[in-house]
Amino acid sequence: MKKNLLLYSIAALIVAMAILITACPSSKKDGVDANAASKVYVAPGQYDEFYAFFSGGFSGQMSVYGLPSGRLFRVIPVFSVDAEKGYGFSEESKAMLNTSHGFVPWDDAHHPEYSMKGGMPDGRWIFINGNNTPRIARIDLTTFTTKEIIEIPNSGGNHSSAFGTENCEYVMAGTRFSVPIPNEDVSIEDYKQKFKGALSFIKVDPNNGKMDIAFQILMPGFDYDLSRAGKAKSHGWSFFSMYNTEQANSMLEINASQNDKDFIAAVNWKKAEEYIAQGKFKEFTSNYVHNYYDENTHTAISEKKNKVKVLIPGECPGLVYFMPSPKSPHGCDVDPTGEFIVGGGKLATVIPVFSFDKMTKAIADKKFDKEIDGIPVLNYQSVIAGEVEKPGLGPLHTEFDGNGFAYTSMFVSSEIVKWSLKDFKVVDRIPTYYSIGHLMIPGGNTVKPYGKYMVALNKITKDRYLPTGPELCQSAQLIDISGDKMKLLLDFPTIGEPHYGLAFPASLIKDKQVQYYKMENNKNPHKTVKEADTKVVREGSTVHIYMTTIRSHFKPDNIEGIKVGDEVYFHVTNLEQDWDIPHGFAVLGNNSSELLILPGETSTIKWIPKETGIYPFYCTDFCSALHQEMSGYVRVSPANSSTKLTWNK
């Protein structure tokens, strides 16, 4: 009897296990490599192989991750204020967010681009676009800070940006929304007559990265979506995808999806340089602001500008051609050889692959179907190398592994297809979870991709993570592309919406990091280089407090004689000269953020006390065993009081 019970128990257990196994949601395991864990495991204290940079989308920032671990290292404030770092709050950093519309504390960052030399990342800078109030930022890869932001004039939304040329000659920008140029008060009904689109070429100074708008091209009033520069054989050309060639101004989801084919514009920017040199440009007046961060004063400076050189395609033959591309192309991605330009038609049933050689021949042979605003439209059959048949639904964006394969993201069917550049045949596909936008292969937009991994940048996560109320995290997925079959390795959450990303080997920049700012180079006008120089200075109702920090005290830390309504500036210099020793500064009740002062840096926060009393201030960034003691007091007296201005040394 006992033996029977045992047998029954075993049988029941087997049945239960079988039910469990079959009942397991298989979707979550689809495509996961059996050795995935070991392939993404970076042991404690070990470094990742790649740096990865993802746009933060509507967070306005850029995040830095390690691959293959998917560990988040840093969020770099770019277009949005960041109270954690005092970015946009400190007096020194505020000017970074100035625009022709005044201080704009937020933007929508979509596409990072690295500076390149010979078509490969050189580890100097990353550029990224602000879509809403058209801007491009430059981030320095030795400090991981935003060094420059330039506003793009004559633009209604900077989406097809910030894509660069293979030697960082230019960073490009194209307007997503056409507007009257110059902007004016017109009826929206006059769209077709009055609205135009501008493509901008921003020159990058090879020595210091400083940007300047070299020229703009005045295009028909379409919606310019993405861009890519030619490379290798197609160096000197740039490609811009566009939709809404119907020129609808309402209900675009229907009205801008009528035409079978929209266009990819091929722009000969070397030709543009010739026209500029010949003076064949018009100078337009349009206000824009250019901000850059001075490394020695640790201070952002804004410069107002209002002139820009504009080329009109009808007056500049050979400058721009249109290649018809099926249904609202998004991606216009150039393969490592520079020969193929791949269109990602969001609503198309095929992926068109254009040939650069065929394009130049078609131009020479004048295989034009028609002209739009003086721009020749090339014959589709004359420029197409082939079409990838039945790729899936909603092809968006394509990158390359350097081994003859292309990978295209499929938004609608939530997958990535791998296809051959030899015969344009699909060889593999892998599902993504869910609704992939862009994808990214380390170096996947260069002449020699690093390959090995691919990251899917997804819009929706649904059931992939523990839920967090109505809003769920956005997500990236790491995929192994080293073999014939793509293998899913890892899901990891991202900040904001990761529109696009970049990655390169960590060795490119790992050893070039600035560890601290040298005090002898500190040229901030409010610096205090030694405690003996700390002081408090009253100028009418403005009070300047020249303060220092070192582990673990402020000097001065007792200040009296501040009055209600005073405009108080704490100019705090961190005297430390060592890596990873920032000090924080925060004062009770301030309508602002903290300061995070890096070693050797001077930062300033403004405070207007509104009531009398004693106000503590303290260091916010744990600095030593005596960090908790790193604090002080300010005494605030009535506006008409005679309390003497005193401080301790």
Next chain:
Amino acid sequence: MIKEYRFNQIQILKSDNIHKLTEVKMIFNNALAFFKRRKQFFKLSALIAVTVAVISSCGGGSEGGEFTVIKDTKLGPINQAQAEQGKKIFAEKCASCHKYDIKLVGPPLGDVVKRRSADYILSQILYPEQMITNNDTVKALLSKYMTQMSNQHLSMLDAKAVLEHLRVVVENGGKK
């Protein structure tokens, strides 16, 4: 009670190697008085063992044989020009934490050249991280001051200038 008493003694001993001999004497005197009162002689042997262990773990006490990064520094006559430069550097890079005559964040340095070798001083200025890991005196000082000395990234030339300045300071009676 006894446990606490011992701990305090060890702390004192560890915390400042400078006056080790007088401290050791003090410990023994205190201990003897304590044990005379309590007549708990069996504990004396334990205390001695602990004390010996602490002394031996603190290194030699005098500079000979202790860990330093910089070795065999030879001091000549004081270079006044260097000392002047050192005074300026001291004000900018050191004075936030060190005074000459009083304990602040770190120890007073007015007579540091009497307590420490030139190798020790240069090593502590230039390589505080290595010293905290390897030099027993520095380890003991950390347990007293609780704040690790900042690496202010001085050059060797600057560090030597600071040393020259400290040599001048001691000649002026440890104050300047």
